[in-house]
Amino acid sequence: MNKLLFKQVDNSPLIVFRIFFGLLIALEAWGAIATGWVKRTLIDPQFTFNFIGLDFLQPLPGAGMYFYFGLMGLFGVFVMLGFKYRFSLIAYTLLWTCAYLMQKSSYNNHYYLLILLLIFMCMVPAHRYFSLDTKNKPELKSSSMPNWVVLFIIGxxxxxxxxxxxxxxxxxxxxxxxxxxxMRGKAHYWLIGDLLQENWIHMSITYFGILFDLLVVPLLLWKPTRKVMFWISVFFHLFNSIVFQIGIFPYMSLALTVFFFPKAYIHRKFLKFKPFYSDTEVEVPRLAPYFKGFLLVWFTVQLVLPIRHHFIKGDVFWTEEGHRMSWRMMLRSKSGSVSFRVKNLNTGKSEYVKLQDYLTEKQQQTLLKPDGIWQFTQKLKKEYAAKAIPAEIYARVKVSLNGRPPEYLVDPELDLTGIEWDYFKHNEWILSQAESIE
Incomplete structure (x- = not known):
């Protein structure tokens, strides 16, 4: 095991990836400002749906989030250049993770993947060659890395x-x-919009998506199919970038392929000026037992977390319980209608909440999910409690899953002020589709 993990190998793939990675995370941060994502998601809303239990994570007031993401972009450039590498990467990791956890109206599995990649990059010696750190401190320079770096990212x-x-x-x-x-929502695309409405395109996307995800790693690892799979990956990720406009992540996925090619090939293509490390030395660090324990915990969590919904009652497509951080990407479409009614127990009168006074149009879509209903109820509950007004809160939420007729997600006659949120089990107040009231 020590030989497998701690054998020293050429670090060309890691150095090349660091450069791509730093550039991409800088573009992700600055692009969020340029495209208006920061404004729409973190500045315009007066209330954000943070991950439950992390209410203390709130956007900075005023234009603070512009400076926040601007600073992140600067740290990304520092990572690319290998300048103050550890500090810059840890800082970006903390800032990105906090931004991820403080809102989920724009949730994306790729944002979670970036957290994992950032943690990985914090651990690895990606600044040990072709970096400003080695220019300032030549004793840092090295042309090798432990083999676990490659095994980790492939796994x-x-x-x-x-x-x-x-x-x-x-x-x-x-x-x-x-x-x-x-594809129905892409019909307006120039040149390809009509093509994307063809049934054969839909079925091609369906089965190509399954096969690509299942086979891409094995076929990149196998020498006879590696180059063919790489060019298929280029097509797949560029298609996703053009059609779904999902930011840096198609390009991040392509950058990660450097770990699947022979190190000598990456060295020859990108870093000819660097000495190629060809020794077979094994350097077992002093804390190796603890590191092995960390790897065991890390990959156990990674294997178990995506299947937790199988141990929670109900259909994950409907309840969303166990959906996040599970690589359940672009699998379902939800639409529907939402209204909240507050009954003043002092007067017995009811009034409907003007959702637009609290939430942006994008955020209102979060109310089609149970945790969003619960969080918004808690906000209203606190607001009325601050006015010393005893109140009951009711929600009429009808949801259509994948174009089916809309059904109630919660009982419209249930007072939501008394419900609790269970983090680990099914929340019984969520109606199943079979229970939905007509």
Whole structure:
């Protein structure tokens, strides 16, 4: 095991990835400002749906979030250049993780993946060559890295892709229903909009998506199929970038392929000026037993977390319990109607909440999910309590899943002020589709 993990190998793939990675995370942060994402998601809303239990994580007031993301972008450039590498990467990791946890109206599995990659990059010696750190401190320079670096990233990406493939094995994906719904919103695209409405395109997306996610890692690892799989990956990720406009992540996925090619090939293509490390030395660190324990815990969590919904009562597509951080990417479409009614117990009169006074249009979509209903109820409950007004709160939420007729998500006659949120089990106040009231 020590030889497998701690054998020293050439670090060219890691150095090349650091440069791509730093550039991409800088573009992610500054792009969030340039595209208006920061304004729409963190500045305009007066209330954000943070991850439950983390209410202390709130956006900075005024223009503070512009400076927040601007600073993140600067740290990304520092990572690319290998300048104050550890500090810059740890700072970016903390800032990005806090931004991720302080809102979930714009939740994306890729944002969670970036957290995992940031943690990985905090651990690895990616600044030990072709960096400003080695220019300032030549004694840092090294042309090798431990073999666990490559094994770690390959294992992590295998988990991501495999679970993404397995999650697609459900009826609405397999019969092309969801692909059709997904492409319906792309009909206005120039040149390709009409093409994306064709049934054969929907079925191609359906089965190509399953097979690509399932096979990409094994076929990149196998020499006879590696280059073909790389070019298929280029097509796949560029298609996703153009059609779904999901930021840096198609390009991050392509950058990660440097770990699948022979180190000599990456060295020859990108870093000819660097000495190639070809020794077979094994350097076992003093804390090796603890590090092995960390790897065991890390990969156990990564394997278990995506399947937790199987141990929670109900359909995850409907309840959303166990959906996040599970590589369940672009699998379902939800639409519906929402209204909240507050009954003043002093007067016996009821009034409907003007959602637009509290939430942006994007945030109102979060109310189609149970945790969003619970969090918004807590906000209203606190607001009325601050006015010393005893109140009952009711929600009429009808949800359509993948184009089906809308059904009630919660009982419209249930006073929501008395419900609790269970972090680990099914919340019984969520109606199943079979229980939904007509």
């Amino acid at each position: 992590q990406m295998w988990i991501v892709y495999t679970y993404a493939s397995l999650a697609k094995l459900y009826p609405d994906w397999l019969d092309g229903t969801f692909a059709e719904l997904l």
